Amino acid sequence: MRDDFAILILSHGRAKQVETIKTLTKAHYTGKWYIVIDNEDDQESLYKSIFGEEHIIIFDKTEAAKKFDIMDNFPGRGVPTFARNMFWDIAKNLGLTYFLELEDDYVSFNYRIRIADHLPIIFVEDFDAVCEAYIKYLDQSKALTVAFCQIGDLMGGLNSSTYKKKLLRKAMNCFFCRTDTEFRFLGRFNDDVNAYIHYGKTGGLFLTTVDTCMTQPLTQQNVGGITAAYKGYGTYVKSFYSVMLRPDCVKIAMMGRNDMRIHHKIDTPRAYPMIISDRYRKE
Numbered sequence: 150m151r152d153d154f155a156i157l158i159l160s161h162g163r164a165k166q167v168e169t170i171k172t173l174t175k176a177h178y179t180g181k182w183y184i185v186i187d188n189e190d191d192q193e194s195l196y197k198s199i200f201g202e203e204h205i206i207i208f209d210k211t212e213a214a215k216k217f218d219i220m221d222n223f224p225g226r227g228v229p230t231f232a233r234n235m236f237w238d239i240a241k242n243l244g245l246t247y248f249l250e251l252e253d254d255y256v257s258f259n260y261r262i263r264i265a266d267h268l269p270i271i272f273v274e275d276f277d278a279v280c281e282a283y284i285k286y287l288d289q290s291k292a293l294t295v296a297f298c299q300i301g302d303l304m305g306g307l308n309s310s311t312y313k314k315k316l317l318r319k320a321m322n323c324f325f326c327r328t329d330t331e332f333r334f335l336g337r338f339n340d341d342v343n344a345y346i347h348y349g350k351t352g353g354l355f356l357t358t359v360d361t362c363m364t365q366p367l368t369q370q371n372v373g374g375i376t377a378a379y380k381g382y383g384t385y386v387k388s389f390y391s392v393m394l395r396p397d398c399v400k401i402a403m404m405g406r407n408d409m410r411i412h413h414k415i416d417t418p419r420a421y422p423m424i425i426s427d428r429y430r431k432e
Contacts, residue, residue, distance in 0.1 A: 150180030150277045153246035154284065157206075157239060158184045159232045160253040164195040169255045176258050176276035184253070185232055185239060187213070208235040220336040220343075220390055223382075230340040233324075240328040247284050250324045257364040261303055261312070268306040279361060283325045292354035293332050296320035298362040312359050318421055319345045320355040323363060336390040338382070342413065346395045349421045388413040395420065 156178070158169050167184060184200055186193060187210045196205050213231040233250065240248045258273040273279055287295050299322060302311040311317065321341045332348055334340040345355035391399045391413045402414035 150178070150280065151284075152181075153244070154248065154280065155181035155183060155240070155243060155245055156249045156251055156280075157236055158182065158251050158253055159229050160184050160186055160196070161190050161227070161229075161232075162192055163253055164192040164199055167200070167253045169251050169253050170200070172255045172257060173276060176273045176279075178276035178280075180277060180280065181243075183239075183243075185236070187231060189226070206239055208232065208239065217333050218335055220393060223337065228337050228340070230334050230337065233334040233340065236326070237328060237331045240326075245328050247287070248326055248328065249280060249283075250326065252322060252365070254365050255363050256366070258297070259300065259362050259364065260360060261298070261300075261362055262360060263307060266307070268303065268309075268312065270300075273361070280325075283361075286358075287325050287327065290354060290356060292356045293330060293348060294320045294324040294326050294355055296323050296325065296355070296357045298357055298359045300362045300364045303359065303362065315359055317357040317359070318349060318355065318417065319357055321345075321357070322365070335394065338387040339390045339413065342391050342415075343394050346391060346399065346415065346420055350395070352422050384411045391415070 156173065158167065160167055170182070170184075173182065183204055183206045184196060185206045185208065186196060188207050189210050190196075190207075193205070193207065208231075210226055210231050213235045214226070216234040217230060219230065229252070236248060236250055258276060258279070260271040260273060261268055262271065283295055286292075296319075298311070298317075303309045306312070319342070324341075332344060332353070335343040335347060345353075349355060385401065388401055388411060392401060395415075398416045398419040400414050400416075401411060403409045404412035404414075
């Protein structure tokens with residue numbers, strides 16, 4: 150794996166449950182990796198004893214708070230936005246040109262490629278090659294970031310509306326980034342959604358491809374991390390940060406089929422600039 154790239158894994162209070170490292174090993178990743186925790190994590194020594202001190206990076210949460218708007222006056226700082234906004238500083242200190250930000254609970258990376266009339270799950274066995282391909286696409290597309298698809302987005306297989314689109318104007322949960330192309334995550338919750346709708350309104354590209362995806366446990370099922378904050382405030386509050394940021398194109402709606410829950414709903418055609426063909430230009 151190239152020397153100017155590393156995977157930065159966001160974690161807090163889950164030193165014994167960093168599934169992503171196991172998953173990267175199964176996918177035969179050979180490059181650099183680090184676990185990023187904050188200076189308020191009481192499991193710092195446990196992280197170091199399990200993974201080795203050389204793989205643990207600690208950032209100052211107070212300094213991180215100066216880098217973004219949390220969009221509320223609630224108490225507590227147990228959310229990933231602080232860490233995400235420090236990743237460019239960390240990458241620069243490590244001398245990296247590119248980095249991939251991951252969370253700590255991935256259980257698989259998969260290809261979703263059509264074979265005959267099916268869209269099977271094929272486990273990634275050469276994660277180095279995947280990273281090289283996404284780095285190349287990041288440069289060619291001039292995007293702020295590119296991301297894997299979330300496996301739940303492809304429910305329905307070949308009939309999934311997400312799969313038919315092939316490329317999405319969003320990026321959630323994982324982020325391939327250039328160290329010299331910095332942007333900000335915003336808000337206590339929905340910080341990834343907030344980022345792509347905020348920068349998207351002025352043409353900033355956040356892109357998700359559907360041919361590679363990641364698998365995580367269901368939202369709010371993990372112990373530690375952001376789960377306590379989600380449960381404390383509820384999904385209505387979580388979703389409303391995106392409404393505050395872009396009331397022109399985001400609203401609160403119900404999501405699901407049988408087990409309905411509150412979620413944000415983005416009116417995509419109104420969220421991003423539309424480029425009109427030159428054939429409509431007036432003489």
